Amino acid sequence: MFSLRDRNLAREIISNLKEKDLSLNFMHVCGTHQDTLMKHGLDVLFKECGVNIIQGPGCPVCVTTPREIEEMILLAREGKTVATFGDMIQVPGEKQSLRDLRGEGCDIRTVYGIEDAVDIARREEDREVVFMAVGFETTAPSTASVVQQHPPENFSILCCHRTIPEALDAILSMGEIRLDGLIDPGHVSTIIGVKPYKFLTEKYGIPQVIAGFEPLDLIMAVWLLVKQIEKDKPKVENEYTRAVKEEGNIVAQKLLKEVFTSTDIKWRGFPVIPESGLILRDRHQEYDARRKYEDILSKLSGKTFREPPGCRCGELLRGLIEPQECPLFGKICTPSHPVGPCMVSVEGSCNITFKYSKRKIE
Ligand code: SF4
Ligand code: SF4
Secondary structure, three states, X not given: OOOOOOHHHHHHHHHXXXXXXXXXXXXXXXXXXXXXXXXXXXXXXXXXXXXXXXXXXXXXXXXXXXXXXXXHHHHHHOOOEEEEOHHHHHOOOOOOOHHHHHOOOOOEEEOOOHHHHHHHHHHOOOOOEEEEEEEOOOOHHHHHHHHHOOOOOOEEEEEEEEOHHHHHHHHHHHOOOOOOEEEEOHHHHHHHOOHHHHHHHHHHOOOEEEOOOOHHHHHHHHHHHHHHHHHOOOOEEEOOOOOOOOXXXXXXXXXXXXXXXXXXXXXXXXXXXXXXXXXXXXHHHHHEHHHHOHHHHHHHOOOOOOOOOOOOHHHHHOOOOOHHHOOOEOOOEEOOEOOOHHHHOOOOHHHHHHHHHHHHHO
């Protein structure tokens, strides 16, 4: 165990990396990792060491598809009370965002979590409340826990939960970019543990390190990946042992299994990724908004929804470009006037890049 504030260790690792003449691409899938990288200038420092770190599909808001947003918009237009997180409300749909609908008298509520949405349903029994549940394995247990507590009948969930290892599999199998290693997300790993990543190393021979969120966590993660590459012994290493247990959180895993089943689902910027979505099991179908409002949502069947014109979030989420390569970045698209979800969400790479490079743009 090392001290998270050990500057000398950080300097020593960076100077060792610089001596190695590296040319490596690593991907992480976590908004907080991206924030740490940019906030502390580690992205630049690693580039000087020959290590390019790319953010993949690691922002739950960003990977939510235009269709899912249109589903919520339609339910709101049909008089349902729609509740979700602040970021989600601002993501532009094909013509408007949920926030825009407020101006038309639709009932759109910003909540901090699913429990707030259940409270609205309890307090306002005459309203039909639909909660848009987004997020990875980190937030899905909260949804599962609420479902098990039998929320009121006027409450339902539009389930948009997704799982990370399957998305990493998709990225690697598509082979659009050369990846030499993966930095696996800390919070997700506290739930799922180490094992669910192992098939990726077996299938693709890719080194992986589960990392925490301090600068030194990421420096250590890069160092451990480089060591694995040098030894040609790829495996899944856990750098974040202070929070991630080998077996993960077994109680949360059991909860997820009891409430959800896996399904094939599209991610923004990706085709359908097999078994990467979570939907409510049949025994909980009374809370499934897609079943409850099947008649309303059938109006969307067969329709395709376009990305906002000019927005390159899809390529960004696949790690093919950096935010500044989008011609709209910082000009037409800013956090106060976002064109795509990656600029809306605080975990989105455009938003994070804008936040830390703002002075340069001005
Ligand atoms: S939930 Fe946690 S691990 Fe997942 S992307 Fe957000 S910060 Fe990263
Ligand atoms: S800068 Fe805006 S439009 Fe361009 S990829 Fe990012 S979110 Fe999309």
